[in-house]
Amino acid sequence: MNIRLQLFELEDQRWFPHVIRQGMLDFLRFMITKLHAYEAAVPLLQELLTRTNQHHITDLCSGAGGGIETIQQDLSHRMGQTIGVTLTDLYPNLASYQFLKAQTHGTIDFISEPIDATAVPETIAGVRTIFSSFHHFPPTIARQILQDAASNRAPIGIFEGSKKSWLEMLLLWLVFPFIILLVTPFIRPFKLSRLFFTYIIPLIPIGIIWDGTVSLLRIYTPGQLQQMLQTIDAPNYSWRTGRAGDKPGKHIIYLLGYPS
Template identity: 70%
Template sequence: MNIRLQLFELEDQNWFPHVVREGMQDYLRFMISTLDTYEAALPCLAELLTKTKQRHITDLCSGAGGGIANLREALSKTMGTPVHVTLTDLYPNLDAYEYLKIESKGAIDFIPEPINALDVPEHIRGVRTIFSSFHHFPPHIAKNILQDAADKHAAIGIFEGAKKSWTELLLLWLTFPIVVLLITPFIKPFKMSRLFFTYIIPLIPLGILWDGTVSLLRIYPPEKLKKISEKVHAPNYIWRTGRVGKGPGKHVIYLIGYPRV
């Protein structure tokens, strides 16, 4: 699937109820963590940390922090030293972040104030990452996110947990309605609002089905990511993009960039 349609996601809209947005993000976090979707991205992340001699990741557009706990643990083992993660978002999911902070014993922290990926404050350091969110931005804004990283000499990794195929779209429509009904009671931290907007007024399932469909259509294939990175004014940066991973739920599209040493 080489096409890309901008369309719109409910989660992006200012008017969309935050309690439903959080419920959708919590579901995504549960699925990404359970499937260990971003396992194949580990070598790319290790490369970014090694090339920049850092052990700190600042995650932008974190949503509910899906998969970050597994990745942090795996990275710490790979690097042979603890890796710290700071979660940020324009709409911070504070309950999820508190849960991840407690579970990681403080190795995962967060910034409670809104952080815009287009203009990350100078004092926020570390390798920047964006998981499952870069597709939200049209090309000119996506380019500006990369430019902000380059202007502030920050390494950045863009990761989308998908192969971007019609098969994935079909599986979403066939399996999701059943899966969401089965797993919702087991998502932590527990929230009555999540049960209400799943089983009584099913705004969360409907929102995920719509946004999941649109997300697959919006994801940039590697060829388009390469074109965007080529427009970034960063003569001393190395950019690389591609696909990694095998098996259902294990495919990752990536773009990494870091200053040339």
């Protein structure tokens, strides 16, 4: 699937109800964590941390923090030291962030104020990461995110949990509705609103299927990312993009950037 359509996702809309958005993001966090969907990103992140002599990650556009706990644990184990993570977002999901902070005894922390990925404050250090979110941005804003990292000499790793295939689209339409209904009672922290808007008025499942479909159509391929990089002013800064992962459900598209 080489096409890219800049359609709209419901969770991006300011008018979209917060409770439905958070329910959708909580499901995404649960599934990414349980499936270890970003397993193939861990060696790439280790390389990025080692190459730039860093031991802390600042996660941008964190959403509900999907999969970050497993990634942090795997990275710390591989590198033989604790890798800290700070979650940030333009619309911080504070309930999920507080839950993750408690779960990890503060190893995963967060910034409660809104953080714009196109203009990250200079006081925020560490390797920047974006998981499952870069596709939300049209090319003009996506380039601003990359330019901000390069201009500030900040390493960045961008990861999309997808192979971008028509088979993934088919599974989303035919299988995911049943998965949503099956796993929702097990998502933590527990929320009655999540049950209501899944089983009584199914706005969360509808939102997940719609946004999942649009996400697949919006994800940048490695070739499209490479074309975008040609417009970034980044002297003495290196880029690499490609695909990784060879297990079902664990394919990723990635982009790494770091000072040379």
